[in-house]
Amino acid sequence: MDLSIFGYQFMQNAILVAFLGGIACATIGVFVVLMHMPFIGVCMAHAAFAGALLGLWLDFNPLIGAFVLSLLSAAIVGPLADRGELSPETSVGVIFSLMLGLAFLFMGLMPGTKSGALELLWGSILTNTRSDIIFLGIVTIVVVGVVFIFYKEIQATIFHRDMALAVGIPATIILYGILFLTGATITVTLRSIGGLLIFSLILNPAAAAYQLTYSLKRMFLLAAGFGVLSGWMGLLFSYLFNIPSGATIVVTSSVIFMIAAVFSPKRKVKGWQQKLLVGEGQ
Amino acid sequence: MSNTVISIKNAVVSYREDVALRGVSLKVKSGEFVGIVGPNGAGKTTLLTIVNGLGHLLHGQVTVLGHRLTRGNGHFLRKRVGYVAQVQNIDPRMPLSVREVVMIGRYGLLGLLRRPGKRDWKVVDEVLELVGMNHLARRPIGHLSGGEQQRVALARCLAQEPELFLLDEPTASLDWRARIDILELVKLVHDSRHLTTMFVTHDLGSLPLACDRVVLMKEGLIWGEGSPSEVLTDEKLSQLYDIPISTVEERRRGTILV
Numbered sequence: 080m081d082l083s084i085f086g087y088q089f090m091q092n093a094i095l096v097a098f099l100g101g102i103a104c105a106t107i108g109v110f111v112v113l114m115h116m117p118f119i120g121v122c123m124a125h126a127a128f129a130g131a132l133l134g135l136w137l138d139f140n141p142l143i144g145a146f147v148l149s150l151l152s153a154a155i156v157g158p159l160a161d162r163g164e165l166s167p168e169t170s171v172g173v174i175f176s177l178m179l180g181l182a183f184l185f186m187g188l189m190p191g192t193k194s195g196a197l198e199l200l201w202g203s204i205l206t207n208t209r210s211d212i213i214f215l216g217i218v219t220i221v222v223v224g225v226v227f228i229f230y231k232e233i234q235a236t237i238f239h240r241d242m243a244l245a246v247g248i249p250a251t252i253i254l255y256g257i258l259f260l261t262g263a264t265i266t267v268t269l270r271s272i273g274g275l276l277i278f279s280l281i282l283n284p285a286a287a288a289y290q291l292t293y294s295l296k297r298m299f300l301l302a303a304g305f306g307v308l309s310g311w312m313g314l315l316f317s318y319l320f321n322i323p324s325g326a327t328i329v330v331t332s333s334v335i336f337m338i339a340a341v342f343s344p345k346r347k348v349k350g351w352q353q354k355l356l357v358g359e360g361q
Numbered sequence: 362m363s364n365t366v367i368s369i370k371n372a373v374v375s376y377r378e379d380v381a382l383r384g385v386s387l388k389v390k391s392g393e394f395v396g397i398v399g400p401n402g403a404g405k406t407t408l409l410t411i412v413n414g415l416g417h418l419l420h421g422q423v424t425v426l427g428h429r430l431t432r433g434n435g436h437f438l439r440k441r442v443g444y445v446a447q448v449q450n451i452d453p454r455m456p457l458s459v460r461e462v463v464m465i466g467r468y469g470l471l472g473l474l475r476r477p478g479k480r481d482w483k484v485v486d487e488v489l490e491l492v493g494m495n496h497l498a499r500r501p502i503g504h505l506s507g508g509e510q511q512r513v514a515l516a517r518c519l520a521q522e523p524e525l526f527l528l529d530e531p532t533a534s535l536d537w538r539a540r541i542d543i544l545e546l547v548k549l550v551h552d553s554r555h556l557t558t559m560f561v562t563h564d565l566g567s568l569p570l571a572c573d574r575v576v577l578m579k580e581g582l583i584w585g586e587g588s589p590s591e592v593l594t595d596e597k598l599s600q601l602y603d604i605p606i607s608t609v610e611e612r613r614r615g616t617i618l619v
Contacts, residue, residue: 113455228474235465238457238502239449244415246521247440247469293501295456345454 084318093204095212097310097328100268100280103219105306106226107264108285109299110257113237118168119156120261121278122175126152127265128274129182131199136189141199142214145269149262152178157258182274202273202325204314215267222260226299229253234295273325283332284309290336290343305335364391366525366557367412372421374407381407383581384421389559394551396568396589397561399578400602405561408578409527412559413442426524440469443523443556445514447533453503459513460498463489466520488519491553492546508539515546519554526556532567544569565593577601 084090111120130148134141152174159170186196198206226233235243236253243250265277272280284305288298313328320327340346367389374382382404389395397405410416411423414435423430425438443466463485464477471477489495492512497505505513511531518526528547532540548571551558562568568575568589575592577585579601585592595613599606 113452115452231465231468231471231476232473234457234461235468238455238462238465239451241415241446242444242449242517243465243468244436245413245439245442245444245446246466246517247436247438249436289454289456293454293456293458295461298456 089205089207090314090318092207092212093314093324094311096204096207096215096271097314098307099212099215099219100271101284101306101308101310102303103215103222103264103306104268104272104277104280105284105288105302106222106299107257107261108281108283108306109288109295109302110233110237111261111281112285112289113295114254114257117278117282118171118175119153119258120265120281122156122171122178123149123152123258123262124265124269124274124278124281125175125182126178127262127269127277128199129178129185131269131274132182132185132189132196135195135199136185141195141270142266146262146266148178149265150259153255153258153262157255199269199274201323202269202271202276204271204310204324204328207271211267211270215271218260218263218267222264225256225260229256233257237295271325272328276325276329279329280306280309280332283329283336287332287336287339290339290345293345305332305339309335365389366391366426367559368424369408369411370422372408372411372423373419374404374411374416375419380581381416382411385578385581385583386421387576387583387586389557391557392555394548394558394569394571394573395560396572396575397559397578398565398568398575398593398601399563399584401563402580403563403578404581405563405578406529407581409444409529409559409561412525413439413444413527415439436469440521441523442525442527443518443521444527445511445518445529445531447530448507448510448535449514451503451510453501455501455503457502458498459494459500459502459505460485460489462502462513463516463520466517470521484522485516485520488516491519491550492516506539507535508542511535511539511543512546515543515550519550524557526551526554526558528558528560530562530564530567531560532562533564540567547571565598568593 111117127145127149130144131141134144156170156174186193189196232248232253235248236250240250240254268277285302287305288301291301292298309332310328313331314324316331317324317327365388369385369387372382372385385408397408399405407416411418412425414430426441428434428438430438467477467481489498492515494512494516497509532543535543548569551571560569572589574586575589576583577592584601585597595606595609599609
């Protein structure tokens with residue numbers, strides 16, 4: 080196998096992006112999985128995609144458009160779901176379809192070639208610029224730093240938000256902080272992984288880690304490990320079989336999830352409890 | 362009164378078109394055990410939420426532990442107020458152990474940027490011992506039964522070392538045995554920790570005998586109050602729950618109150 084390609088700068092950049100993006104996305108994924116808000120994340124990813132297209136259409140930095148629209152979607156969906164004025168599924172569904180509609184509207188209005196738009200849709204991890212990597216590095220450090228510094232507040236909020244509020248933790252600020260970080264992470268990984276695929280890289284590694292441990296700390300570490308592994312293995316397969324990298328990374332993360340689900344000790348919870356009951360009964 | 366720890370004056374709370382409290386006034390003295398009884402939708406839970414600052418007043422004022430509650434100081438006061446709700450639906454795969462969940466009770470006290478130390482873990486182990494859950498301390502929280510989860514909720518509340526103890530239907534959906542266990546534990550905790558307790562229930566069978574005073578609520582108003590023997594009469598209960606007095610008598614004869 081000829082691996083000389085890994086000596087090139089663009090491939091080394093891709094490896095670094097897969098490492099940083101894998102950690103940031105998977106860390107965000109732990110919140111998404113434990114707070115049962117996968118659709119808010121999907122909605123934000125599509126909003127980021129629409130925002131980036133708006134940037135391309137109106138000729139301003141697509142990253143800014145992606146960031147603003149993903150945060151705007153969270154700012155609309157979050158309080159709506161929070162106050163119970165609409166069911167979370169309904170409000171997410173409405174905003175999600177609006178964002179997808181806007182994305183295709185902007186794409187339609189865009190003059191000339193649509194290659195930039197398609198790149199945002201499918202992602203292109205091999206064409207990262209230096210500033211892409213710097214932004215991604217900053218966001219990854221912030222995400223990991225926030226988890227490290229506010230671990231106990233985050234732990235309480237994802238366990239039970241009302242209970243966290245009742246013991247005097249500013250759980251609502253923590254929730255909105257998490258949504259903000261989700262928006263930032265989606266924005267900086269949008270170009271590498273792609274607007275339609277990014278959410279899988281957020282969800283799958285964390286969902287795989289969730290199958291394997293009852294420790295939150297271990298779940299963060301496992302998720303980050305699976306995120307990086309998905310990125311690196313996806314890159315390798317994409318090179319070996321000459322297939323699109325973003326899609327390969329996402330498929331790899333899905334396979335890791337399926338393997339984790341099959342071998343999950345949590346699937347044996349009932350058997351474990353049964354054994355315990357028999358033991359106690361003796 | 363100098364030892365009044367909760368003072369509610371003419372509180373009005375509304376959720377959109379529904380008025381949950383319609384001008385409620387109540388004083389609770391230090392060390393008192395107050396039972397709050399009434400049908401569903403009477404405003405009992407809302408009354409507790411305005412004491413711990415999670416509910417928002419439309420009108421009136423609430424003073425708790427000497428501080429008038431405002432939107433800004435609720436979370437500071439909540440560190441001194443323990444709150445136990447009904448059994449919660451906890452994901453059986455939740456990656457947190459019983460011991461970690463009890464420690465959450467101390468997070469508010471610890472404040473931002475501080476990690477739990479040896480003393481905090483010692484307090485957690487002590488309260489787990491008190492509620493008889495030491496043997497399950499390392500078990501994932503989602504693997505416990507409803508009764509065990511309520512014991513953990515009490516332990517979490519005690520780990521907070523609160524001055525006020527608010528319980529919102531803590532025995533709802535528990536079986537008879539678990540209900541008795543939790544009620545006895547609540548009384549033990551109230552007495553041993555010298556707490557001021559407000560206990561909300563719609564179910565008379567779940568009202569602890571330890572109550573010094575019972576407050577009856579109906580349609581967002583305080584409908585009566587006094588000692589349990591004064592207030593929990595067949596006639597008053599018949600009016601409170603809108604059922605014929607003969608049915609109340611029949612029900613009470615057929616029910617073993619704990």
